[in-house]
Amino acid sequence: MSEYRDYMVRATAADKQIRAFAVTSRDLVEQARIYHNTSPVITAALGRLLTGGVMMGTMMKGENDLLTLQIKCGGAAKGMTVTADSRGTVKGYPQVSDVMLPPNAKGKLDVGGALGLGILSVIKDMGLKEPYVGQVALQTSEIAEDLTYYFATSEQVPSAVGLGVLMNRDNTVKQAGGFIIQLMPDTEESVIAALEKKVAEVTSVTDLLEQGITPEGLLTQMLGEFDIEHTEKIPVRYVCNCSKERVTRAIASIGRMDIQEMIDDNEPIEVNCQFCDKHYVFTPEELKELLEEK
Numbered sequence: 001m002s003e004y005r006d007y008m009v010r011a012t013a014a015d016k017q018i019r020a021f022a023v024t025s026r027d028l029v030e031q032a033r034i035y036h037n038t039s040p041v042i043t044a045a046l047g048r049l050l051t052g053g054v055m056m057g058t059m060m061k062g063e064n065d066l067l068t069l070q071i072k073c074g075g076a077a078k079g080m081t082v083t084a085d086s087r088g089t090v091k092g093y094p095q096v097s098d099v100m101l102p103p104n105a106k107g108k109l110d111v112g113g114a115l116g117l118g119i120l121s122v123i124k125d126m127g128l129k130e131p132y133v134g135q136v137a138l139q140t141s142e143i144a145e146d147l148t149y150y151f152a153t154s155e156q157v158p159s160a161v162g163l164g165v166l167m168n169r170d171n172t173v174k175q176a177g178g179f180i181i182q183l184m185p186d187t188e189e190s191v192i193a194a195l196e197k198k199v200a201e202v203t204s205v206t207d208l209l210e211q212g213i214t215p216e217g218l219l220t221q222m223l224g225e226f227d228i229e230h231t232e233k234i235p236v237r238y239v240c241n242c243s244k245e246r247v248t249r250a251i252a253s254i255g256r257m258d259i260q261e262m263i264d265d266n267e268p269i270e271v272n273c274q275f276c277d278k279h280y281v282f283t284p285e286e287l288k289e290l291l292e293e294k
Contacts, residue, residue, distance in 0.1 A: 006236045008088060009215045013226035017187040018195065020223060021055040022215035027088060028054070028238040029113035029176040031164055034154040035240075036277050038097045040167050042077060044109040047165035048143040049082045050092050054236045056083025056122075056147075066125040073118025073138065076101070083275075089239040091275040109167070114142035122150055144178070148238060151182065158183045160195075163262040175209040193225065198222045240276035247255055247271050247280045252290055263287045 008023035029047035032038070035141040038046060049069055065086050072079040076099045082092035095189045118138045125131040134154035138146050144163040151159035161177035181199065183192060199222060201209070208218055220228060251259065251271070262269050263284050271280045282290075 007075065007215065008058065008234055008236050009219065009230055010058070010232040011219050011223065011228050011230045012043070012196075013223040013228040014187070014191045015227070017184050017191055018181060018223060018226060019184065020179065020181045020219050020228075021058070022207060022218045022237055023051060024049045024175075025054065025236060026173055026176045026209075028236060030173040031238040032092060033171075033173055036097045036240075038094060039100050040171050041109045041111060041114045042080075042094050042097055042099050042102050043167065043171070043173065044165040045077060045111045045114055046080050046082075046092055046094050046179070047173065047176050048111065048163040049080055050090050050238070051117070051163050051165075051176055052143060052147050052161065052180070053082040053084040053092065054088060054291065055180050056089040056179065056232065057090060058086055058088060060086040060124065062086065062124070062126055064127060068121075068123040070121040071115065071118055071121065071138070071176070072121075073115040073141065075099075075114050075116025075118070075141070077114040077116075081120065081274075088234045088236040090236065091238055091240045093274045096280055109165075111143065112141040117141070118148060120146050122148060122154065122203055128187075131223070147180075147239040158192075160199040160207045162199075162202055166206035168208065175206045177205050177209050177218075179205065179215075179222070181222065195222070198225075239291055240273060240278070241276060242273040242276060247273070248282075248290065249281065252293070256291065259287055259291050263291065 006025050006027045020285045031045055033043045053069045067084045069082045077094035080094040084090040097121045099111050099114050101110045120136050120138055122134045124133050136150045136153055144161045147161045148159050151157045160181045166175040168174045266284050268281050268283050
């Protein structure tokens with residue numbers, strides 16, 4: 001894949017009463033599509049969740065903080081998981097990669113139909129004893145509205161979230177990106193009313209990206225009249241940090257009897273990474289060593 005072109009911008013506006021994020025994420029969504037060989041509707045669903053996740057990950061303060069977005073649902077997609085850090089890297093996987101559905105009533109990929117009713121969990125691991133977990137029922141199952149609802153109910157932060165993935169005819173990703181705009185406490189009513197009007201004018205994130213509008217341009221279009229100040233620009237990308245060492249630790253964490261059973265079978269075992277589909281093979285000898293170390 002070519003040099004990463006995806007990046008995210010952060011900004012504040014209206015004398016810091018508004019904070020905003022916007023991202024272009026085509027390459028990272030395409031990378032996920034390649035890893036998981038997803039159908040168009042699953043590419044769109046996972047792509048939206050990755051795009052939302054990478055922005056939400058950068059809201060975390062600590063260098064080692066991790067954010068996980070997990071959807072469990074009753075539709076054919078069954079669910080999907082995305083994990084992001086505070087430095088702009090993200091990874092994810094779908095439960096079912098090959099769901100095929102006709103377009104929805106608007107002629108778009110039917111992400112809501114693929115997911116159906118379900119639960120969105122937001123898990124923040126900030127190095128404390130217990131991670132923070134916020135859960136909400138999916139509202140539309142189109143993901144952007146579900147994240148908007150999560151922010152309003154679990155974090156009490158009024159937000160507008162826009163996410164989009166546009167496919168090429170050959171089912172590769174043509175455009176992907178999104179924005180999150182949030183109101184800080186005590187935002188003036190006049191600012192809220194004006195902002196709501198501006199956000200309502202954005203009908204499609206991918207249409208704007210298709211016109212060549214950058215993440216900076218996206219935020220300027222919505223926040224330009226509120227004295228916008230861009231504060232940061234960071235590259236974002238899909239990164240899986242799996243390794244033989246990590247997989248070995250995962251195997252070591254299962255029971256001794258289970259490992260002994262694998263040894264008794266006298267066949268190599270293969271472990272696949274869910275995030276990048278990399279294969280790791282362990283011979284019976286390696287498993288014996290692992291058991292001895294245990």
